[in-house]
Amino acid sequence: VAILNNSLINVAIPKLTNVFGSTTDRIQWVLTGYMLASGVIIPISGYMGDRIGYKKFFIISLGVFTAGTL
Incomplete structure (x- = not known):
């Protein structure tokens, strides 16, 4: 899935370059930032799932996401 997301x-x-009126070099940082964030979050998610349980971790993560969205 990570490869598909990076391809997308x-x-x-x-399109991002045109919409934001930026250069391709600056927009490439979007991809770099996404990959860095994934590289940090994926191992932490696995560790926390093992530590507190995947179902409980999913519910906590969903709650944090919902609160952040609001």
């Missing part, structure tokens, strides 16, 4: 972002780079 690569396809969107020209």
Whole structure:
């Protein structure tokens, strides 16, 4: 799924460049930031799932996401 997401972002780079009036080099940082965030979150998610249980971790994560969205 991570490869698919990165491919989708690569396809969107020209559109992002036009919409935000930026350069391709600056928009490439979107992809870099996404990959860095994934590289940090994925191992932490696995560790926390093992530590407190996957169902409980999912519910907590969903609650944090919902609260952040509100």
